[in-house]
Amino acid sequence: MRLLVITAAALLLVVLAVKISLAARGLTAAEAAEIAAVLAPTGAPDAPPAYAHCASCHLHDGSGRPDGSIPRLNGQRRTVIENKLFRLRSGMTRLPVMDPFARTLDPHEIIEIANYLSELPDTPSVPSNATDEERATGASLYAEHCASCHGAHGEGNDGLLASRLCGQYAGYLDRRLQEVATKARGDADAVMQGVLEGLPVDDLEPVVKWLAAGRGCVLP
Numbered sequence: 001m002r003l004l005v006i007t008a009a010a011l012l013l014v015v016l017a018v019k020i021s022l023a024a025r026g027l028t029a030a031e032a033a034e035i036a037a038v039l040a041p042t043g044a045p046d047a048p049p050a051y052a053h054c055a056s057c058h059l060h061d062g063s064g065r066p067d068g069s070i071p072r073l074n075g076q077r078r079t080v081i082e083n084k085l086f087r088l089r090s091g092m093t094r095l096p097v098m099d100p101f102a103r104t105l106d107p108h109e110i111i112e113i114a115n116y117l118s119e120l121p122d123t124p125s126v127p128s129n130a131t132d133e134e135r136a137t138g139a140s141l142y143a144e145h146c147a148s149c150h151g152a153h154g155e156g157n158d159g160l161l162a163s164r165l166c167g168q169y170a171g172y173l174d175r176r177l178q179e180v181a182t183k184a185r186g187d188a189d190a191v192m193q194g195v196l197e198g199l200p201v202d203d204l205e206p207v208v209k210w211l212a213a214g215r216g217c218v219l220p
């Protein structure tokens with residue numbers, strides 16, 4: 001107990017010393033923001049208990065993995081997350097890595113998790129190497145083929161249960177489009193299968209880049 005008190009006091013002193021030395025030379029706004037971020041409590045204190053297992057892969061901030069092997073779920077539409085989890089629970093969507101976790105959720109837990117994830121703040125998009133020309137092509141292809149369901153800026157649509165796509169990782173968008181094209185998720189992707197008929201996935205590369213860069217995101 002004594003050791004704890006001493007350690008806590010020492011830590012406090014270090015934090016104070018850092019603050020004082022920074023205050024002495026004057027902080028830029030960017031430095032101040034960086035420090036505030038480091039000192040902010042990590043994790044999400046109000047995460048529902050059922051999210052505890054999920055966080056080991058999806059992380060507390062819901063940001064998943066930038067390589068797209070795990071999608072970002074923070075800021076995804078509540079209705080979309082609920083629909084995805086109910087489909088996983090019922091077995092309509094089969095994702096081997098997710099099945100053991102999603103199958104045991106009860107409806108109340110699904111609703112709590114969907115509320116939590118949809119309200120988490122955005123984390124930064126991955127910097128994009130897309131040229132301005134690619135972005136312009138992406139934006140116009142998107143407007144032509146996708147905006148009617150996924151929203152003018154990729155923000156998604158509750159009534160259609162269409163996911164928010166803006167700011168999603170390119171690796172994930174690519175993989176999901178390939179899955180639709182090869183019917184890997186069967187009926188769970190029926191709507192998208194219709195969309196991609198006659199629209200080769202490879203032609204959608206600029207759309208993926210435009211969406212992943214998140215520049216079109218206007219949050220609802």
Ligand code: HEC
Pocket residue numbers: 050051053054055056057058069070071073081084085093095097098101102105113
């Ligand atoms: C062992 C790691 C792991 C754990 C634990 C885990 N997930 Fe996932 N989750 C993944 C991966 C990987 C994917 C992407 C699967 C894919 O697209 O093939 C995923 C996808 C998802 C999706 C999108 C599903 C879809 O239909 O596109 C949701 C929603 C989700 N997870 C929520 C959760 C929730 C809620 C929990 C906790 C109950 C959880 N996950 C636990 C790894 C995990």
Ligand code: HEC
Pocket residue numbers: 080083084142145146147148149150160161162163165172173176177188191192195204207
């Ligand atoms: C007719 C309506 C409609 C159109 C048009 C449409 N989508 Fe979709 N899209 C959906 C629905 C509904 C889903 C299912 C979301 C889910 O599985 O939770 C979806 C899912 C997706 C997904 C998987 C996202 C995820 O969360 O797993 C991607 C990627 C996607 N669409 C990209 C596109 C692109 C790119 C276009 C334009 C070429 C497009 N969509 C056009 C309705 C549409």
